[in-house]
Amino acid sequence: MSSPTISRRVFLKASGGVLAGTLAFASGPIALLAPSRSWAMPLDNLSSRQGEALLAVTRQIFPHAGLEDAVYAHVVKTLDRKAVEGALLTTLDEGIAELDRSAGGDWLALDDAARLEHLAPMAGTPFFEAIRGDAVVSLYDNPLAYAHFGYEGAEGDGGYLSKGFNDLTWLPDPPQPEGGYLPFEEPTA
Amino acid sequence: MAMTDNQKTFAHDDASVVVVIGSGAGGGTLANELAQQGIDVVVLEAGALHTTADFLADEWASFAQLAWLDTRTTSGSFRLARDFPNLPAWIVKSVGGTTVHWAGASLRIQPHEFAALTNYGEIEGANLLDWPLTYDDLAPYYDRAEQRMGVTRTNDNKGLPGNNNFKVMYAGAKNLGYSCNTGHMAINSAPRDGRAACQQRGFCFQGCKTGAKWSTLYTELPEGIATGHLELRPESHVARIEHDDSGKVTAVVYFDAEGNEQRQQARLVAVAGNSLETPRLLLNSASTLFPEGLANGSGQVGRNYMRHMTGSVYATFDEPVHMYRGTTMAGIVSDEAGHDPTRGFVGGYEMETLALGLPFMAAFLDPGAWGPRFTGALDQYENMAGMWLVGEDLPQESNRVTLNPDVTDRYGLPVANVHYDDHPNDIAMREHGYRQGAELYRSVGARDIYEVPPYPSTHNLGTCRMSERPEDGVCNAYGQAHEIPNLFISDGSQFTTSAAENPTLTIVSLAIRQAEHIGQLMRQGEV
Numbered sequence: 001m002s003s004p005t006i007s008r009r010v011f012l013k014a015s016g017g018v019l020a021g022t023l024a025f026a027s028g029p030i031a032l033l034a035p036s037r038s039w040a041m042p043l044d045n046l047s048s049r050q051g052e053a054l055l056a057v058t059r060q061i062f063p064h065a066g067l068e069d070a071v072y073a074h075v076v077k078t079l080d081r082k083a084v085e086g087a088l089l090t091t092l093d094e095g096i097a098e099l100d101r102s103a104g105g106d107w108l109a110l111d112d113a114a115r116l117e118h119l120a121p122m123a124g125t126p127f128f129e130a131i132r133g134d135a136v137v138s139l140y141d142n143p144l145a146y147a148h149f150g151y152e153g154a155e156g157d158g159g160y161l162s163k164g165f166n167d168l169t170w171l172p173d174p175p176q177p178e179g180g181y182l183p184f185e186e187p188t189a
Numbered sequence: 190m191a192m193t194d195n196q197k198t199f200a201h202d203d204a205s206v207v208v209v210i211g212s213g214a215g216g217g218t219l220a221n222e223l224a225q226q227g228i229d230v231v232v233l234e235a236g237a238l239h240t241t242a243d244f245l246a247d248e249w250a251s252f253a254q255l256a257w258l259d260t261r262t263t264s265g266s267f268r269l270a271r272d273f274p275n276l277p278a279w280i281v282k283s284v285g286g287t288t289v290h291w292a293g294a295s296l297r298i299q300p301h302e303f304a305a306l307t308n309y310g311e312i313e314g315a316n317l318l319d320w321p322l323t324y325d326d327l328a329p330y331y332d333r334a335e336q337r338m339g340v341t342r343t344n345d346n347k348g349l350p351g352n353n354n355f356k357v358m359y360a361g362a363k364n365l366g367y368s369c370n371t372g373h374m375a376i377n378s379a380p381r382d383g384r385a386a387c388q389q390r391g392f393c394f395q396g397c398k399t400g401a402k403w404s405t406l407y408t409e410l411p412e413g414i415a416t417g418h419l420e421l422r423p424e425s426h427v428a429r430i431e432h433d434d435s436g437k438v439t440a441v442v443y444f445d446a447e448g449n450e451q452r453q454q455a456r457l458v459a460v461a462g463n464s465l466e467t468p469r470l471l472l473n474s475a476s477t478l479f480p481e482g483l484a485n486g487s488g489q490v491g492r493n494y495m496r497h498m499t500g501s502v503y504a505t506f507d508e509p510v511h512m513y514r515g516t517t518m519a520g521i522v523s524d525e526a527g528h529d530p531t532r533g534f535v536g537g538y539e540m541e542t543l544a545l546g547l548p549f550m551a552a553f554l555d556p557g558a559w560g561p562r563f564t565g566a567l568d569q570y571e572n573m574a575g576m577w578l579v580g581e582d583l584p585q586e587s588n589r590v591t592l593n594p595d596v597t598d599r600y601g602l603p604v605a606n607v608h609y610d611d612h613p614n615d616i617a618m619r620e621h622g623y624r625q626g627a628e629l630y631r632s633v634g635a636r637d638i639y640e641v642p643p644y645p646s647t648h649n650l651g652t653c654r655m656s657e658r659p660e661d662g663v664c665n666a667y668g669q670a671h672e673i674p675n676l677f678i679s680d681g682s683q684f685t686t687s688a689a690e691n692p693t694l695t696i697v698s699l700a701i702r703q704a705e706h707i708g709q710l711m712r713q714g715e716v
Contacts, residue, residue: 123559140550140551141548145547150571156391157392159390164514165353166350174355174359178368179350179351181348185347
């Protein structure tokens, strides 16, 4: 007789996969945030291969050369969560199957250019739109993406008054009064 | 302690109160102004009470917290109908209304813009009309609004300090011979009125956590409550306005937080639900006496919907900008705001700094787009500067808020459908703005230029416009309905034309003027 814990583990293994990878840029801003270079993400509804395929599709839709797979994995994670709805799971499953069919077997085995060649004609399909529509939010709405693209997010909550709101130096500083005054600066004009 | 905890309350059958629907720039200001005169007011606000401590420095999470997300539908040729078919407007459902979200730009409508028909002439396809009041009529109330809101560069309030995005705009403006400064902003440049100076957070759209930006949430509403003449009822979604056999309004029916129907009797009703919900409410209040909806004898309720000519220009540079740091809109060029038909269009537009965080930049840069051109822009996010173009759009009878008979809200009420087609004048102005914006940034060495289409609209105007003659509009120069003497329109729906300027300062000025007028009418026993 198995314990409930083991049953759950067996269940997870049967129904969901794992998406894993290694950071490509050891010295990038994301490496500074990550506890280790290797990362792994369990999937509840998608298989490992479906996860890999969706990550690769997202990379084609929103190609950022230097952006880690670990950030693209956010998209797979939200799609996996949403795929608890059977309809989306079916859409994703059928889309991946269509890519494989179009590629004559294994779309993931193709190089970048060939992957795009088979994906591009699917633009506008429910499969493509489900991924694009999710990714345009989930890819760019996480701390790793903020670090990569140079957005400080909630770090700005305390205000940039003494943290660089006007630290641009490659243009001349506008004169006063046009350029305004700091809170405790007396107007001079 | 919530500001509503110890407030004066009024009985539902108290027929002596004024009911104000909405607590934003129009409703919140009007309610306080009435309360200051000793008039008892009940404010019904559809949204919940969120305080400054609740505000989130996270674009999507804040959007979920504050935005009006109840279903709306769209039609017409404007691009939003395709990209965001259920989100024609980016406005707020929360106490304080869209004054929680606004960026603070506080510009007066120019004298010639009050007489658009006279100055622009008849234009095919447009339903132009002069306002029934002039700039001089409103000027004293602009003075009072600027004083109250602490608008910078008025009343000895110094200008806000320019951020990095401003520095880029300023340099380009100078190259083009434009004048540019950090604008007239209802944002404290120094501590004032018990509120802090701007800390340059850059989350103006997500609610100002320090209260430096004027919002009725922490100015007008608590001041009104403190008089003992104002009761604020959050989470009160108004369904319809009732009237008696003589055609005077008598009560407002709403759903409370638990979804129970309530009826508040009223001596007078002022509607300030934003230019989408205000006409929807009047249309949903149709009766045997008013079969086309309240105050709609002219057929103009819901028509002439304006959303301003808008668009954005973003540009990337070799060096970092970090445009998201600091006050979002404190950078204004007004040189194109005049009326100069030699440019190929009537009316004008403002250029104002604008920045979005990374999440919203991705969402709004080019909705639906994918591939390298799209990602190339985001790859340069750190080195990007941006501006918003906001100009006069022309009223058209067919641009219109109607009831959608096929879609109802959770209370079973038909939702608003927003129909909008750009007028050729709007398109010509947008193209001019894109060109000038691009030119401005190119003069500073821009690498790539991105012309970004209009966002879901925050400036919704004109759907219950004021007019001299009852057949041309819905209300008179005081916002009083032509057909119903104790019914007032108190938000941007009153605007006869949109003018180029951000509308909040004018909405507040009209509300102050309206409050004074209502007080007089009540004292004279006329309403």
